[in-house]
Structure formats: structure tokens, C-alpha cells
Amino acid sequence: MTDQEILAGLAEIIEEIAGTPADEVTASASFIEDLDIDSLSMVEIAVAAQDKFGVEIPDEQLKDLKTVQDVVTFVAKSS
């Protein structure tokens, strides 16, 4: 999967959980500051990402994933 495909899939998840339209989700966006996503919603995003990409994001990794690009990079590296 290309980074672009992962970003598109992640943007769909973010739209579902946080309401930001998928086409407005940029790679540089911060979950907390730009997307208003709290730690509980991050848990939902991690589970949805696992279902979509087949990549498990352990809790100790999840807390370090601050931006959309961080998740894209993690998924690309792990898949």
C-alpha cells in the first residue's frame, strides 16, 4: 500500500470518528490540536486502523503518534 492509499484510508476513519471531512484531512494535521481528537477517540482510530490495514498499533506506540503522518508512517513500516 502506498503512503497515499494509507492516508486516504485513514482520512475515512477520521471522518467517521471525528467528523472532519476526509478530503480535509492532511498528513501534517495533529490529532489533538487540529482534529480535536482526544485519547478515547484515538483508541477507536487505532482499532479501526487495525481492521482496515491489518496492522496492530500497540498502546505504547499509539501515544507517540501525534500526527496523521505519524500513523501513515507506522502503518507503512509495519505492513
Added chain:
Amino acid sequence: MGNNGQVSVVVTGLGATTPLGGDAASTWSAMLAGTSGVQRITESWVDALPVKIAAPAVVDPVAVIGRVQARKMDRCEQFALVAAREAWADAGAPEIDPYRLGVAVSSGIGGIGSTLSAYDALRDKGWERISPYTVPMLMPNGAAGWISIEFGAKAGAHALVSACASGAETIGYGIDMIRSGRADMVIAGGSEAAIMALNLGAFAVMRAMSTRNDEPERASRPFDKGRDGFVLGEGAGVVVLESLEHALARKARIYAVAAGAGYSSDAHHISLGAPNGEGVTFAMKAALRDAGVTPAQVVHVNAHATSTPGGDPLEARAIGTAFGDDAAGVVVSATKSMTGHLLGGAGAIESVASIMALVDRMAPPTINLDDPDDDLAIDVATKPRSLAPRIPGAPMAVLNDAFGFGGHNVALVFTEYIPLATEA
């Protein structure tokens, strides 16, 4: 100053979302028109139950709140937030010191729907598929928390839980918050969203619910000989309470005086009312005393009257006892005949109805009262009835009863607001 030198508390905002309408005004006009909100449940889960009727809310709260916020909230919390937004806007949405704004909103059961769906997720998909918002969705104080966040209320957010008295007890607590000087304004009320198989089954197994499935609109019939139990409704009611001083300073529109509250606990049985209605009588008398109102000032009672065979006559007798010779002039309405029983929301939407009755000087009808109990000694309105002061010069008063499993009895008294010359 109000009775006993206490701070006067007034009502400056109303909100409701109910089986009769998506706001307080439409709910009230549907009540005056004698509309039933009870209907047949169409979902297949009802097939396994003896009860196949309920009174669903007219307006889906998700459509009001929006999908993204709503998915973090139980339906019960959603209803509460919708009614709170309406009430706060109705009060003029004033700027206020956050530490002077309180919340007292609760529910009888809380987020039972979220509890059930979380359990389904746990059983079918595993613990990781439980929504991370499950705990804040199922806790009965969740609505109070959400409302405090929405309006920045920092004086304290409280959720007094007393089953079907919850929505009245919160209003009583809100009055106390203002009297004690903890807040200038309090958003108070109750909510419930419990129309689902487990709850219908659990109340049905107590033999508490109507099974008049073939005539949904005629199923809720308080004080009528043909009643066979209550009908479950859903929704929320919220009032904005405010110190008179604060309301006058900002020239707020004042609906009524939230004059007093009375309480008792039956200490008798966990779900059955005490045989002679003693506790209920005590709560009503205590509310009148707290409000500084004489029985002859009371023109209208919005009864708890749920349409159960045992409960309605107890309350009717208690009204007779509490008001004595003055009971004959009290017009009683049982609006659950139209809304069904909103459990923890009931006391709140019935307070909204009581206040509107006072404002419009009109008691709403009790529908389906075709054949009253033989010994019914109170005057129950079957059509809208106009209300007039019984004592010249004294403000009219209305009383709202709310009782809950556990033996909780609450009565609230609201009076007309008559400005003093110095206040006008």
C-alpha cells in the same frame, strides 16, 4: 426575599423534547390538544415481549446534536442536551461567571442502551471493540457532565438519582443551590431513553406495564377503571432556575417562581407505595410549607399518576388529604395519559407543563378517563380547563408530584410571578 427570608428563585427558561414534540412549545400545545404520543413498536425485538407499545420521542436527538458528537453520548444524554440547549437559549443565553452557573440533571436508569450495546460488542467481538466512550455513556451523571461542558458551568454538576422522581428532585436541588448561595443560575431537569427490550421486559415482569397493545393511544389512562399499567415514554425536560435578583438585573423574562420543594421517603417497600399514601401527603404538605403557599392558593396539580392500578388511587387519596377542604378547587391533570411515563424525565417535563399551565392559566386534559374510579374524590380535568386565582391578591400556585421506586416522594410548587412595584 421569598418565604422564610430565603432567596427567591424563578424560572427563566424552558426546554423539552418528548413524545409530543421536539420542544417545550410544541409539547405544550399537543398536550392542550389532548394528543397521545403512544404508538405500536414496529421493531422485531418486541415480538418476544407482552408489551408492544411505547411513546417514542418525536424528534431524533442525533439529528439535532449531529452524528459526531452524538456517537460519544447515550441517547439519554442526547435528549438532556437538546432540552438544555433549548432552555438555555430560552433564558437568553446570558453571560455569567462560570462558578455561578450550576447543573442538576439526571435520569432514572442512565445509559442503559449503551450498557446493552457494549455488552453485545464484548460478547460478539471482544473487549477491544467496546466503545471507549462506554463508561461516560452509561453513567447516570453523564448528562450533567455534558451539559456542564456545553455551557461552561463550573459551580457544580449534580445528578440526583431517585428513579421516577429524579427529574423533580434535580429541580428541588437546583432551587437549593441558588438559595444556599452556591449559584445564580442552575440548569435542572431529567432525561430517559429506555425503550428497549430489556426494560420493557423488566417492567412487564413486575406486571407494571399496560398490555393494551391493540389500542396504543388509549393505553395510558390514569384514574380510569380500565387502566392496566404504565406506558414507557422517552425524552427530557429542563428548566433554567435563577435567583430573582439575578433575573431582574438582566431583565430576564420570568415564567414563574420556583417557590418550594418537599420530600419524603416511604421506608415501606422497594417498589410499592405505602398503603395510605402517607409519604406522598407529607411531601406535598412540605412543599407547600417550603413555598409559603396555603392549600387554597393551589389551582392545579400535575399528578404523578402513571396509570397503574395501585398507584393512582393512592395519589388521589393523598391529594385529598394534603389539601383537605381546599382539594375541591384544585384541577388535577395526569399528562402521562398523553406522554407515557418518561421515568427520570417525567418530573422534569411535568414541571415544564405545570409552569406552562400557570403561565397560560390553563390545565391540560387527562385523556382516556372514560370511566373514573368509583371513589375518585379529586377533580381530574378531562378537557383543558382554565385556571383562575382562588384568593384575590394571592398568587396562583401549581404543584407537581413525582414518585420513584425506592419510596422517593417529591413535590414541587411553582407560583405566579407578580412583580413588586419596586422591581418593575
